[in-house]
Each structure stands twice: as structure tokens, then as C-alpha cells.
Amino acid sequence: MNDVYIIGAGQIPVQKKSTESIRVLGARAVRNALADVELDSVPALYVGNMMSGILSNQQQLSAIVANEAGLKGIEALTVEAACGSGGGSAHVGCMAVASGMHDVVIAAGVERMTHADFQTTTCALATASDWETEGCNKETFVSLNARLMQEYMNRYGVDSSVFAPFAIVAHKNAWGNENALFHKEVTREVYENSKLINGPLRLYDASPICDGAAAIVLANADVARKRLAAGHPVVRIAASTVAIDAVGLDDRAELLVPQGVIDGCARAYAQASLGPEDIDIFELHDAYTIMSILSLEGAGFAAPGEGWRHGAEGRIELTGDLPIATMGGLKSRGHPVGATGIYQLAESWLQLSGRAGKNQVESARTALTQNVGGTAATVVTHILQRV
Amino acid sequence: MNDVYIIGAGQIPVQKKSTESIRVLGARAVRNALADVELDSVPALYVGNMMSGILSNQQQLSAIVANEAGLKGIEALTVEAACGSGGGSAHVGCMAVASGMHDVVIAAGVERMTHADFQTTTCALATASDWETEGCNKETFVSLNARLMQEYMNRYGVDSSVFAPFAIVAHKNAWGNENALFHKEVTREVYENSKLINGPLRLYDASPICDGAAAIVLANADVARKRLAAGHPVVRIAASTVAIDAVGLDDRAELLVPQGVIDGCARAYAQASLGPEDIDIFELHDAYTIMSILSLEGAGFAAPGEGWRHGAEGRIELTGDLPIATMGGLKSRGHPVGATGIYQLAESWLQLSGRAGKNQVESARTALTQNVGGTAATVVTHILQRV
Numbered sequence: 001m002n003d004v005y006i007i008g009a010g011q012i013p014v015q016k017k018s019t020e021s022i023r024v025l026g027a028r029a030v031r032n033a034l035a036d037v038e039l040d041s042v043p044a045l046y047v048g049n050m051m052s053g054i055l056s057n058q059q060q061l062s063a064i065v066a067n068e069a070g071l072k073g074i075e076a077l078t079v080e081a082a083c084g085s086g087g088g089s090a091h092v093g094c095m096a097v098a099s100g101m102h103d104v105v106i107a108a109g110v111e112r113m114t115h116a117d118f119q120t121t122t123c124a125l126a127t128a129s130d131w132e133t134e135g136c137n138k139e140t141f142v143s144l145n146a147r148l149m150q151e152y153m154n155r156y157g158v159d160s161s162v163f164a165p166f167a168i169v170a171h172k173n174a175w176g177n178e179n180a181l182f183h184k185e186v187t188r189e190v191y192e193n194s195k196l197i198n199g200p201l202r203l204y205d206a207s208p209i210c211d212g213a214a215a216i217v218l219a220n221a222d223v224a225r226k227r228l229a230a231g232h233p234v235v236r237i238a239a240s241t242v243a244i245d246a247v248g249l250d251d252r253a254e255l256l257v258p259q260g261v262i263d264g265c266a267r268a269y270a271q272a273s274l275g276p277e278d279i280d281i282f283e284l285h286d287a288y289t290i291m292s293i294l295s296l297e298g299a300g301f302a303a304p305g306e307g308w309r310h311g312a313e314g315r316i317e318l319t320g321d322l323p324i325a326t327m328g329g330l331k332s333r334g335h336p337v338g339a340t341g342i343y344q345l346a347e348s349w350l351q352l353s354g355r356a357g358k359n360q361v362e363s364a365r366t367a368l369t370q371n372v373g374g375t376a377a378t379v380v381t382h383i384l385q386r387v
Numbered sequence: 388m389n390d391v392y393i394i395g396a397g398q399i400p401v402q403k404k405s406t407e408s409i410r411v412l413g414a415r416a417v418r419n420a421l422a423d424v425e426l427d428s429v430p431a432l433y434v435g436n437m438m439s440g441i442l443s444n445q446q447q448l449s450a451i452v453a454n455e456a457g458l459k460g461i462e463a464l465t466v467e468a469a470c471g472s473g474g475g476s477a478h479v480g481c482m483a484v485a486s487g488m489h490d491v492v493i494a495a496g497v498e499r500m501t502h503a504d505f506q507t508t509t510c511a512l513a514t515a516s517d518w519e520t521e522g523c524n525k526e527t528f529v530s531l532n533a534r535l536m537q538e539y540m541n542r543y544g545v546d547s548s549v550f551a552p553f554a555i556v557a558h559k560n561a562w563g564n565e566n567a568l569f570h571k572e573v574t575r576e577v578y579e580n581s582k583l584i585n586g587p588l589r590l591y592d593a594s595p596i597c598d599g600a601a602a603i604v605l606a607n608a609d610v611a612r613k614r615l616a617a618g619h620p621v622v623r624i625a626a627s628t629v630a631i632d633a634v635g636l637d638d639r640a641e642l643l644v645p646q647g648v649i650d651g652c653a654r655a656y657a658q659a660s661l662g663p664e665d666i667d668i669f670e671l672h673d674a675y676t677i678m679s680i681l682s683l684e685g686a687g688f689a690a691p692g693e694g695w696r697h698g699a700e701g702r703i704e705l706t707g708d709l710p711i712a713t714m715g716g717l718k719s720r721g722h723p724v725g726a727t728g729i730y731q732l733a734e735s736w737l738q739l740s741g742r743a744g745k746n747q748v749e750s751a752r753t754a755l756t757q758n759v760g761g762t763a764a765t766v767v768t769h770i771l772q773r774v
Contacts, residue, residue, distance in 0.1 A: 001486055001487040001488060002486070002487075021519065023519075044629075050440075050446055051440070051446075053437075053438070053440050053441050053511075053514050054440050054441055056518065057510075057513075057514050057518045057522055057523070058514055058518045058519075058522075059437055059438075059467060059469050059514040059515050060467070060468055060469040060471075060514075060515050060634060060760050060761055060764060060765055061467075062467075062468065062631075062765070063468070063631040063632075063634050063760065063761070063764050063765045064517065064634055066631055067631070067633055067634060067638070072631075072633075073630060073631060073632070073646065073647075073650050074630075074631060075628070075629035075630065075631070076468075076629065076631045076765065077466055077467070077468050077475045077478070077479065077629060077765075078466070078467040078468060078475075079464055079465070079466060079467075079479075080446060080447070080448075080449075080464070080465040080466075080467055081447055081449065081450070081463075081464050081465060082446050082447040084447075088464045091464070092464065092466075092479055092482070094486075095479070095482040095483050095486040095488055096482050096486075098482075098486035098487065098488065099388055099389070099481075099482040099483075099485035099486035099487075100388040100389075100485065100486075101388060101482055101485065101627075123444075124440075126444075127440050127444050127445055127446040127447075128446050128447050130451065131443070131444045131445045132408065132410075132445075135444055135445075136444070240488075241462070242431075242462035242463065242464060243460060243461075243462065244449075244450040244453055244454070244459075244460060244461060244462070244463045245450075245460065246454055246459075247447060247450050247451055247454060251454070259460065260460075263460050373447050373450065374447055374450070377447060377450050378447055378449070378450045378463065378464075
């Protein structure tokens with residue numbers, strides 16, 4: 001497969017109660033990305049989005065966003081994989097460039113969720129579950145993740161305090177990210193006093209409902225070489241994979257084995273000829289603290305039942321041996337669903353090109369990003385390398 | 388770009404009031420396609436769908452359908468471009484194969500629309516319009532297409548009888564297609580006595596609301612060569628393009644100039660090194676009879692204002708010089724929105740491999756298929772060639 005590179009990115013601040021429509025949010029991120037690479041247009045735009053049809057009455061969003069961004073007559077398609085939609089859009093962008101269909105494309109993600117009332121948004125999010133067995137039985141992502149937490153605690157004999165570091169570190173890292181939703185300190189005390197929402201799951205175990213948009217510019221080797229020669233940063237996409245698991249939790253053989261994460265990482269490591277030992281940063285899908293732990297285990301960084309130790313031992317901090325959520329993660333940068341996968345890639349792009357400011361992970365050369373639809377039902381994995 | 392081939396296809400009959408859920412409809416088409424090529428699985432499935440989130444509370448449909456079809460752990464993503472979603476899924480499938488990401492993939496499309504009440508479905512369909520300027524002002528695709536019809540009649544001085552042949556021929560062709568929704572004769576008299584729905588637009592100018600699913604198997608040259616050597620049919624995809632226009636009609640410079648059709652065809656002809664004169668079959672997007680006429684004009688088969696003559700002069704019939712809707716088209720095979728683009732490709736695959744039965748277009752070597760989101764806002768174009 002031909003090489004694909006990230007040559008630029010654009011973000012808008014993650015927010016609540018945006019007064020702008022979804023098309024404007026998306027177009028702002030796209031224009032920011034275009035400005036980053038000093039281009040007026042690109043021949044193709046892929047937009048990751050999950051809920052625009054349900055919450056904004058707007059399908060065909062890719063064409064809507066493209067037109068709003070001034071990109072007339074281009075190729076545009078929307079890619080959906082629930083909360084993994086952004087990653088899916090990047091994957092399609094990679095295939096568009098690698099196939100030779102286009103030399104430069106933009107993969108974007110956008111979601112607007114906070115203009116609807118809480119109940120409507122919660123129901124819309126539940127369409128990412130297996131509706132026939134979960135959503136229609138009033139399961140939500142809070143209840144599904146609470147179940148995973150409880151099962152993890154029972155199986156491995158740990159208490160709920162093991163989840164705290166994943167929330168604390170994410171909030172700590174968001175301070176250095178101007179695009180993050182939250183800039184607030186969360187201590188262990190704050191975490192432990194936060195509201196119990198469902199079983200062992202506390203408010204601070206969950207990522208927030210919010211609005212946001214991000215975009216990355218993908219290019220082929222020729223374009224990347226020219227950018228590099230002109231003194232601009234370039235990051236190589238060493239792997240791009242998608243792997244599904246059963247969507248409903250009850251359809252899985254082992255509740256605590258995230259098979260999609262395992263399969264997606266195995267394929268990504270094979271594509272990149274790398275292993276977990278080569279990864280400097282892991283932008284994992286910390287929609288819930290339990291997902292951080294299961295992701296560390298599934299990606300090969302910890303044995304089953306041991307992932308929580310990365311938190312307890314400080315290994316996930318910016319100065320640790322495997323930083324996660326380096327710009328705040330889903331927990332604190334925020335999780336505007338369809339945009340999240342692109343935020344992860346844009347942030348990793350900043351890290352690997354040495355422009356992550358206060359949050360710079362020193363000597364970071366290789367980043368693993370993982371964006372997940374449902375409870376790890378569609379897992380989109382990328383490996384990025386500094387050039 | 389590496390060559391991509393269609394090596395198999397699967398359809399289910401288009402129907403109303405399906406008692407099966409959307410996942411079952413989709414999985415049946417996928418399994419039919421797998422059976423057609425005698426495979427148990429493929430490494431990737433792309434599903435075109437527009438309204439599953441709104442009408443069936445199910446997003447992440449690609450993973451849901453893949454699991455239902457027994458395709459565990461594969462890559463799966465949903466592609467959305469309103470009524471052009473099926474074509475979009477085929478386009479992504481082409482890029483997946485052409486990039487070398489996968490050697491064989493399935494591009495499918497599925498829609499279930501008739502279980503909801505008429506008003507709900509009409510509103511869901513209106514999310515394919517520009518919601519802020521059209522849908523929220525109670526515009527529907529019926530009203531938008533009625534406006535185009537009236538404008539066409541005014542501008543070119545024709546009366547509404549010019550639209551009749553496009554409905555009549557589609558219904559005539561559906562008789563030979565067991566997967567078509569309608570098997571009923573529509574004479575000029577029936578057409579002219581049919582209900583006026585909106586302005587000049589009659590019931591028989593519009594395609595029906597229905598349920599359906601279809602799938603095609605795409606493969607690289609190596610796989611296609613082996614299939615061919617073993618005596619199986621193979622069709623080459625000579626072009627695959629997507630082109631957008633402004634989504635809202637009022638944002639277009641010329642209401643009757645389908646710029647997306649023009650751009651999409653221009654790029655497809657360039658990719659295939661072919662022109663309109665090389666096309667034997669045109670599976671156009673006859674969601675409304677006016678769209679057939681504008682498509683013929685935009686694709687270069689007729690000058691502006693002259694497309695209706697293809698109907699009047701019998702050129703669009705199976706025995707004409709440019710057959711359209713050869714298996715009934717959107718009008719009579721049916722228009723299960725997200726599946727339509729794949730039905731078109733599956734039907735063209737049958738035509739070019741000489742297996743279209745009673746509807747076989749003699750000596751057909753090259754087919755143009757065009758699947759459209761909105762009122763030609765996202766236009767997905769493919770050119771297929773007999774090998």
C-alpha cells in the first residue's frame with residue numbers, strides 16, 4: 001500500500017451549548033485545516049459523524065459541511081461507526097490517498113449534541129448499542145460501562161479506586177490544551193466524592209456530552225516530500241485498521257476481553273512492523289475509565305486484569321513510560337462523538353511534530369491512536385510515526 | 388490506480404412492510420453475495436444507509452449487519468450520502484481494493500422505511516435536503532422535484548406529458564425483474580389519470596417508499612483473473628467518482644443545470660478514457676421523472692432542454708440506443724434509499740455478464756450507473772465494462 005501522511009490539522013475548541021449549527025462547526029475545523037497547509041481547497045472531504053440526522057435533522061452532512069467551508073464540487077462522503085466515526089473517516093481518507101484516487105484529502109469529524117435535551121441525546125447515543133438487545137431495553141452507555149466496571153472489579157478483586165487515576169490524569173493534561181472542554185482540577189478526593197451515577201460508575205468515570213469538530217489533512221508521498229522540503233512538519237501513517245466485535249455485550253464470549261481492540265492492534269502492529277514496545281504515546285478511547293484499562297490490556301501493554309496498574313503506577317502521565325490522553329482525552333478534552341477520532345489524530349500529529357506545547361511528550365516518535373464505536377464494537381486504530 | 392472488479396452480487400426482493408429488521412435485510416443480501424462467489428467471509432464490509440438511526444434506532448449498522456451475516460471481526464464502516472449512500476459505499480469499496488488494503492470486499496446497501504408511518508418517513512427523507520433552508524420550511528423531495536418539473540416546463544415550453552415515458556418504461560422493465568417491487572402495467576392513460584401530488588408532479592412521477600438490500604463483491608486483479616480462469620463472470624470498474632453540488636436548490640446558480648451530474652460524469656469519463664458515445668446502458672437515478680431527464684442532459688446524452696426527447700423517441704427502452712432503468716429503476720424496482728446505488732451496480736453487473744434474463748440489453752459492453760443524494764447534491768458515478 002502506498003504511504004499516507006498527515007501534513008496538517010485544524011481543531012475548534014470543544015464546547016457545550018454551541019450557538020453555531022453543526023455545519024458551521026464542521027466548516028470551521030475544515031477551514032482551520034486548510035489554513036494550516038495554506039490550501040484553498042482539496043479534492044475530497046470525508047466527515048465522521050454519528051447523530052446529525054437524529055439531533056440536527058441533517059443527513060448528507062459531508063456535502064453540507066463542504067459547501068459551508070467553500071469547497072465546491074469536490075468529492076464528499078459521510079462515514080459512520082458510532083463514536084468511532086471520526087477514526088472511520090480517517091481510515092477512508094487513508095484509502096483514498098493510498099489508492100491514488102486523490103493526492104490530498106481532508107478527514108474531518110463533527111458532532112453537535114448539547115442543543116438537544118439530555119434525554120434525547122442519551123437516547124440518540126444508545127443507537128450505538130445493539131438496539132434490539134440493549135437500547136430498546138433502556139440500556140445506555142453509562143449502564144453498559146457500569147456493568148463492565150463491576151465485572152472487572154469482581155473478576156480481578158480490585159475496588160473502584162483503581163479507576164481514579166484515569167480521570168485525574170486526563171483532567172490534569174487538559175490544562176495545557178486550549179481546545180479542551182474542561183480546565184478544572186480533579187483530585188482523588190474530588191473523584192471519590194463525585195456522584196455515583198450507576199453502580200460503581202461515578203460522574204468522573206464518564207466523558208462529557210459536548211460539541212466539537214476537527215480535521216486532518218492527508219497526503220501522498222509526493223506532497224509530503226514537498227512539504228517537508230519546505231520546512232513543514234509531516235507525520236507518516238504507518239497503520240490504519242478497523243476491526244469489529246459483536247455489538248451487544250451479551251453476544252461476546254468474554255465480557256472483559258476487548259476482541260476488537262486486540263484484533264485492531266494486531267493488524268496495525270503487523271501493518272507497521274511494530275509492536276507495543278515501540279509505542280511512545282497511546283491516545284486511547286477513554287470514553288469511560290474502564291475503557292482505558294481494557295484498551296491498555298487489549299493493545300498488549302498489560303496482561304488481563306493488570307491494566308489498572310498503569311494508572312496506579314503513574315505510567316500514564318505525560319512523564320510516564322506510556323502517556324495516554326495527552327491533551328485531555330475523551331474525558332477532559334471532551335468526546336464530541338463523531339469528531340473524537342480526528343481530535344486524537346490531530347493531537348498525536350502535534351505531539352509527533354513537537355508542537356504540543358506544555359503537554360509535549362519528550363522524544364515521542366510513535367503514537368498509537370484508537371477510536372471506538374459502541375463498547376469496543378467498531379475499533380479504528382492508527383499508528384503514526386515522526387518523519 | 389489499481390483495477391477493481393465486480394466478481395459477484397446478491398439482492399433481496401424490494402418490498403413494502405418487511406417484517407424483518409434492517410439487520411436481517413442487510414445480512415440476507417450480504418450472504419447472497421457471498422454465496423454468489425462461494426466465499427464464507429471477506430475482510431471488509433461497507434454498508435450504505437441513510438435512515439437506520441432515525442427510523443430503526445440503530446447506528447453502527449455496518450457492524451450490526453456484518454455480525455448478523457456471520458462476518459466476525461472484520462473491518463466494517465457505514466457510508467452515508469442520503470439517497471446516494473449505496474453508491475458511496477461502492478466508492479469506498481473501490482478505494483479499499485485499489486489501495487491494496489484488502490483484496491476482496493463487499494459493498495452493500497440497506498434501507499428499511501415502511502415500518503414507520505408515512506409522515507415520519509417523509510420527515511426522515513427531508514433530512515437529505517438542506518434542513519436549514521428547505522426541510523425546516525416543510526419542503527419535501529416531492530415539493531423540490533415538483534419545483535424542478537415546473538421550472539423545466541416553463542423554461543423549455545413542454546407540457547407534463549413529456550415525463551410519462553420515463554414512468555412507463557420503468558414499469559415495463561420491472562416485469563422481467565423478480566427483485567422489483569412493482570409488477571404492474573402503467574400505460575400513458577394510467578399515468579395521466581394518476582393523482583396529482585404537488586403542482587405538476589403525479590404519483591407516477593415519484594419512486595416508492597420501500598425496503599430492500601443489495602450487495603456486490605469487489606476484488607483486485609489477481610482475484611478477478613482467477614475467477615475468470617475458473618469460468619466465472621467478471622466486470623471491470625473503469626471509473627468511480629463522487630461530485631457534490633450545493634445541497635439547497637436556492638444555492639445553485641442554475642436550477643436546471645445538474646452540476647454534480649456534469650462534474651461526476653466528466654471525471655468518470657476521464658478516468659475511464661471514455662465518452663457518452665461509449666455507453667450502452669445508463670442506470671440513472673430516476674427517483675423522479677424530472678431527474679431522469681436532467682441526468683440525461685447532465686451526463687452528455689442530450690443538450691439542455693432536450694433530454695425529454697429520449698423518452699418521447701423510445702430511445703430509453705431496452706431496445707433503444709440508450710436503455711435506462713433496465714430492471715425497473717428506482718421508479719419500479721424501487722428506491723430503498725441507501726440500497727439503491729448497489730441495486731444499480733448489481734443490475735448492471737448482470738447486464739454486462741449477459742445474465743439479465745428477459746431484460747438483457749443485447750451486446751451491452753459498457754454501463755454508466757449514477758446514484759444521487761438529495762436533488763443531485765451528492766452524485767456517485769460508476770462506469771462498468773465487460774471483461
